[in-house]
Amino acid sequence: MLESNHSITPQWMSQDCLAWSKRINNGFDEVLMPIATSNVTKYDYKGIIKALHDKGITGLRFDDERDGLKAGLPAQAMFAEALGRVPCGALGMSLTIHLDMVAPMVHQLGNTRQLKDILHHALRGRFLFSHAVTEPNAGSDIRMMKTTAVKKGDEWIINGTKKMISLAPIADYHFVLATVEGKAPPFNMVAFLIPKHAPGVVVGPLQRTLGNQACPVADIEFHNAKVSDSLRLGQAGMGFILQMQQFVQERILSSLRANEMAKSCLSEIIKHLKAREVAGKPIAQIDSIRHRIAHLTAELYQSQSATYVAMGRWINDDDYDSLSATCKLLSSRLAKQVTREAMQLGGVGHYQNASVFSGYFRDARLLSISTGSDEMMLKSIASSEQY
Amino acid sequence: MFDLDETYKANLDKVIEKHRGNWQHEQTPATYLREFISELQENNLLCRGWTQPFGEDDFNYQYYLHYTLAQQSTGSPGLCVASHVDIASMLLMKNQSNEVQEEYVNNALNGQTILALAMTEPTAGSDLQGIEFTAEERDGQWCLNGSKYGITNLPFADAVIVLARTKKEKSPFSFSLFLVPTDSDGVEIHPALDSMGYEGCLGSMTANNVLLPKEYLLGKLGMGLTTLMKHLDKERLIVCARMLGASEYILSSLITECQSRQTFDDALINHQHINFRVAELNASVLAFRSALELLIHSEHRGKIPTERAAALKYSGAVLVNELSDTYMQLSGGRGYMYGHPAERLYREMPGLALAGGSKEIMLNIVADVVCA
Numbered sequence: 215m216l217e218s219n220h221s222i223t224p225q226w227m228s229q230d231c232l233a234w235s236k237r238i239n240n241g242f243d244e245v246l247m248p249i250a251t252s253n254v255t256k257y258d259y260k261g262i263i264k265a266l267h268d269k270g271i272t273g274l275r276f277d278d279e280r281d282g283l284k285a286g287l288p289a290q291a292m293f294a295e296a297l298g299r300v301p302c303g304a305l306g307m308s309l310t311i312h313l314d315m316v317a318p319m320v321h322q323l324g325n326t327r328q329l330k331d332i333l334h335h336a337l338r339g340r341f342l343f344s345h346a347v348t349e350p351n352a353g354s355d356i357r358m359m360k361t362t363a364v365k366k367g368d369e370w371i372i373n374g375t376k377k378m379i380s381l382a383p384i385a386d387y388h389f390v391l392a393t394v395e396g397k398a399p400p401f402n403m404v405a406f407l408i409p410k411h412a413p414g415v416v417v418g419p420l421q422r423t424l425g426n427q428a429c430p431v432a433d434i435e436f437h438n439a440k441v442s443d444s445l446r447l448g449q450a451g452m453g454f455i456l457q458m459q460q461f462v463q464e465r466i467l468s469s470l471r472a473n474e475m476a477k478s479c480l481s482e483i484i485k486h487l488k489a490r491e492v493a494g495k496p497i498a499q500i501d502s503i504r505h506r507i508a509h510l511t512a513e514l515y516q517s518q519s520a521t522y523v524a525m526g527r528w529i530n531d532d533d534y535d536s537l538s539a540t541c542k543l544l545s546s547r548l549a550k551q552v553t554r555e556a557m558q559l560g561g562v563g564h565y566q567n568a569s570v571f572s573g574y575f576r577d578a579r580l581l582s583i584s585t586g587s588d589e590m591m592l593k594s595i596a597s598s599e600q601y
Numbered sequence: 602m603f604d605l606d607e608t609y610k611a612n613l614d615k616v617i618e619k620h621r622g623n624w625q626h627e628q629t630p631a632t633y634l635r636e637f638i639s640e641l642q643e644n645n646l647l648c649r650g651w652t653q654p655f656g657e658d659d660f661n662y663q664y665y666l667h668y669t670l671a672q673q674s675t676g677s678p679g680l681c682v683a684s685h686v687d688i689a690s691m692l693l694m695k696n697q698s699n700e701v702q703e704e705y706v707n708n709a710l711n712g713q714t715i716l717a718l719a720m721t722e723p724t725a726g727s728d729l730q731g732i733e734f735t736a737e738e739r740d741g742q743w744c745l746n747g748s749k750y751g752i753t754n755l756p757f758a759d760a761v762i763v764l765a766r767t768k769k770e771k772s773p774f775s776f777s778l779f780l781v782p783t784d785s786d787g788v789e790i791h792p793a794l795d796s797m798g799y800e801g802c803l804g805s806m807t808a809n810n811v812l813l814p815k816e817y818l819l820g821k822l823g824m825g826l827t828t829l830m831k832h833l834d835k836e837r838l839i840v841c842a843r844m845l846g847a848s849e850y851i852l853s854s855l856i857t858e859c860q861s862r863q864t865f866d867d868a869l870i871n872h873q874h875i876n877f878r879v880a881e882l883n884a885s886v887l888a889f890r891s892a893l894e895l896l897i898h899s900e901h902r903g904k905i906p907t908e909r910a911a912a913l914k915y916s917g918a919v920l921v922n923e924l925s926d927t928y929m930q931l932s933g934g935r936g937y938m939y940g941h942p943a944e945r946l947y948r949e950m951p952g953l954a955l956a957g958g959s960k961e962i963m964l965n966i967v968a969d970v971v972c973a
Contacts, residue, residue: 499972515909516888520892536883591880599856601856
């Protein structure tokens with residue numbers, strides 16, 4: 215059973231917020247926990263989202279009449295944490311892409327029609343979103359993007375390639391960022407929701423990955439793809455600004471998930487070390503091992519504190535640029551480090567693909583690469599702190 | 602964090618500015634400490650964060666005081682003030698039970714009396730159960746024997762709070778605290794230890810059949826260790842506030858150094874390896890600050906989780922040593938020279954890292970909770 219065990223609670227984690235946390239845990243217990251394992255290669259994501267909607271826990275952060283639960287950002291933070299406790303990276307990642315990366319941008323930018331015709335259904339699991347930004351030569355540095363959008367009448371003609379896009383093989387709408395000719399950076403990008411069957415959209419073959427295997431990855435090519443202007447999100451030219459703002463927030467949510475992933479993995483290791491004996495006593499009583507566990511715990515507290523304070527600043531509309539990059543950097547490294555220690559301390563039994571530790575080990579590695587790599591976080595800290 | 606009355610901050614800066622000239626390298630704090638403490642108190646800067654009637658019940662002021670003092674051009678005044686006010690005097694204030702002790706508290710706060718807290722012994726450091734200093738009842742008085750070692754403020758203290766064994770049995774209830782005036786017969790205060798950093802601040806003593814009246818027992822008999830344990834969570838947060846001050850001071854000095862030094866036709870900071878290294882340390886400092894902020898918030902609501910305070914102190918110890926090492930490295934040969942701040946900090950930070958219990962003890966405390 216999922217439980218949120220907060221040994222320290224920041225100001226924003228109110229009783230109301232903790233009540234949401236309980237409701238989210240209960241929802242996940244019924245919907246996600248029975249199916250969550252790193253060994254699955256496929257999930258019915260739309261079915262899962264529908265089930266979560268029926269539990270009343272999708273669209274937590276939105277405050278509109280139609281789709282919002284008005285639970286606010288603190289509840290959304292609890293949702294991200296709970297996802298980290300589900301022992302399957304793919305579920306966490308896929309649901310985050312759909313509900314916490316693309317949906318908020320559609321909500322923020324979408325016109326009344328787009329909210330009614332697309333977002334409303336997406337939050338009920340009728341449509342699935344992918345987030346197609348990365349390109350062959352533009353990963354963390356999205357300014358290098360080459361995909362173009364040219365307006366012709368009521369349509370846009372899109373050309374270019376998006377690389378390694380999670381959920382691409384099964385998404386109904388791809389969130390796509392493209393450059394508009396004749397505009398100067400950073401006001402030269404535009405965002406679209408491109409339907410999977412739009413003419414000229416070609417999704418490549420499924421690509422195997424180290425972990426998160428139930429989150430299918432493929433390239434998407436646009437060959438003179440035609441997209442109606444009604445599927446443009448927000449003002450043409452503001453895409454980059456929007457995306458950068460969203461990145462900074464998304465990093466905090468990624469950190470909440472990564473910290474909980476590390477925490478769950480750590481408590482699994484401790485359980486294992488208490489049960490296993492070497493030379494007549496449980497491994498958990500050997501000093502050097504205890505110190506390694508305590509060291510990881512101290513690192514967890516640091517990462518979690520930075521994340522909670524960053525989240526608080528976001529909620530209060532304060533400055534959180536440096537802290538967002540800080541918590542993303544620390545939480546990604548932490549998850550990687552904890553899962554590696556778990557493999558080491560778990561022994562050969564946990565080197566097997568069926569082990570929960572090997573699942574964590576594979577899944578966690580992506581955190582330092584996606585959503586802005588560790589290197590991007592360092593650049594971002596240096597530039598926010600002006601050196 | 603530190604969302605305090607701005608006049609407090611301004612007045613603190615003013616007093617520090619006035620006294621800074623006295624804080625020469627390698628000068629014993631004995632020459633300036635009393636005056637500095639009494640001026641802090643006159644300006645309501647010393648214990649404003651204490652409970653009433655001494656202060657205003659907002660201990661953010663205490664953390665800010667120690668955070669600020671840790672950012673000065675020498676760490677000694679900060680170390681001595683912290684040991685005197687929030688480690689020794691506060692322990693005395695919380696446990697005082699008679700007029701003698703009350704008077705000591707008042708004199709300590711106006712700078713007339715300097716206090717020290719002595720736990721460590723030549724053969725018992727972080728593990729307090731190994732203490733050999735004894736106190737025995739003899740004709741209605743206490744008779745003290747033993748030695749203490751590595752104690753901040755001791756070379757110039759007027760009184761020292763001593764943890765002594767009052768029962769032979771191996772039990773956490775075998776220890777008690779005593780207030781020992783350093784001019785008592787049988788007390789010998791040795792010359793200051795020749796330590797690597799914080800020159801003149803650390804000392805040692807021996808007690809040879811020191812006779813003390815009953816009033817000098819502090820708190821309840823047998824409860825010394827328990828009282829200290831409770832006090833230690835708080836002490837660790839005070840040390841962490843000092844560590845945060847030192848960390849931010851080192852980080853900003855380090856950035857300035859890297860912006861002004863040039864190698865291969867560019868400022869050091871513009872070389873990506875160095876830029877990233879600095880950003881990594883910056884991330885650790887921000888996380889450390891966040892963690893302290895959350896713990897202070899938690900204390901305001903009535904609780905310092907012991908394992909959290911210990912984990913933070915551990916992280917701080919790792920951080921200050923890493924920062925001072927990198928600061929020296931990136932300052933090049935100049936940083937190795939006596940008089941450069943990197944040289945001083947490289948000597949001082951291992952001392953700060955030890956305060957409040959070693960890293961290993963911190964890890965044990967965390968492990969006791971998480972591996973239970």
